[in-house]
Amino acid sequence: MAALELRHLRYLIAVAERGNFTRAAEDLHISQPTLSQQIRQLERAVGVQLLDRTGRTVQLTDAGAVYTEHARRALRDLDAAERAVHDVQDLSRGHLRLGVTPTFTAYLIGPLVAELHTRFPGIGLTLTETTQDRIEAALLADDLDLGVAFAGAHPAGITATPLFTETLSLVVGGSRTPEPPKALAVQALQEQQLALLSGDFATRGHIDAYFAEHRIEPRITVEANTIQALTEIVQRTSVATVLPDAITHDHPHLVPVLLDPPLPARTVTLLDRRGAYRSAAARAFTRLTHDVVRVRGYTPAPAARGYMDVEARRP
Incomplete structure (x- = not known):
């Protein structure tokens, strides 16, 4: 049986997402014949056909759909494991991937990033401004560590911690x-x-x-x-x-x-994926966010008051 390598999984996912070998090869910066060969190696390794190549677009077979779902999960877990290995508990270095909905870039992100840089200058930040549904999808796919958005109905697997009340x-x-x-x-x-x-x-x-x-x-x-x-x-x-x-x-x-009468208030929340590995940088940013909310005088949401009371009692 041919050896299975991580690149085979990434190649399969790329073809599944693009529905086309040529475009997937361009994304992966490899030649189309090489990509086709690697996918056939993977199919020989697992012993089943993963892709249906007979139509105008390449589709996953039933077996391919199941295998791809597990491949995504495996790669996500491996990425999390790599971040955990390189996580530095003293926060001298690290990286945070944060997603925010657009209005927060106008008044919240500046103070948060300024405080992050002051306290932890070794932590890098990747900031993404996008819609709430895309933030939640990115959290579930492990493409983001944290998100700032509003309370409401969230997909299964998303945890929302109240921060403050926006008026x-x-x-x-x-x-x-x-x-x-x-x-x-x-x-x-x-x-x-x-x-x-x-x-x-x-x-x-x-x-x-x-x-x-x-x-x-x-x-x-x-x-x-x-x-x-x-x-x-x-x-x-x-x-x-x-x-x-x-x-x-x-x-x-x-x-x-x-x-x-006043416009109805909204609760601003910090989002993460339930059960996900939380790096030292993500944990520090969570505490920092509550600190900034308190210092700037935003009206805390009821659950956020409880969070800050617990934090205040910690040694």
Whole structure:
């Protein structure tokens, strides 16, 4: 029987994902004949046909689908084992793979990374901004260590630890005053020009649901797919926006105005894969995140208060 090597598993997964030997070979930076030969070696080693090559695209056979599922799991476990072997408990070095949904890059990631770099300068970070469902899929595939997203329904295998409560407010341009502005009745938004996030943001869906509940048809003059664009527009025009009020903490020329009734709050959570190996870097980042949330004065979620009480009692 031909010897089975890890590259055979990676080659099979690449072909299964691409459905084409040529494209898979390009991804793997090997020739197509070499890839075909390696896959046939694998099929001889396991004694069954893993791929159906008769159609326009290459498909997994029933046996191939089962084998590929186990191959993915084996490679994921081996990658985790390698990270565990190289994990340095004193945090003099290490690496963290973090996924966040887009709004958090506007107010949370900067303070988190600054604190990480200050405390643990030897830890590298790979930061991915993407949608919550992709973060959860990447955690399950062991492509991420941690994710920052919202509470809600999560796939099986995902653990969500509450961090804090995020509130949305109307945000206008102007200078801060000692007294916060009075709450604005939601009906007043009928006459207010708004710049809002585009519909591919979960935050926009949250805002639209609030408007629909209160039968408000807002005057949306600008839609943008970046928060930075909205904050720049609001600072320079009379147009307002609706964003997490935490964004205004680091922008002195943005003023949060509470709406009456207020928009429903959301719980921000730290996501990981249940049962996954947690590196020293991931454990340190989890503690650091709770510290930053507390220092910046974000409203802690109820379960997060319990977490911080436990941490405070630790020696």
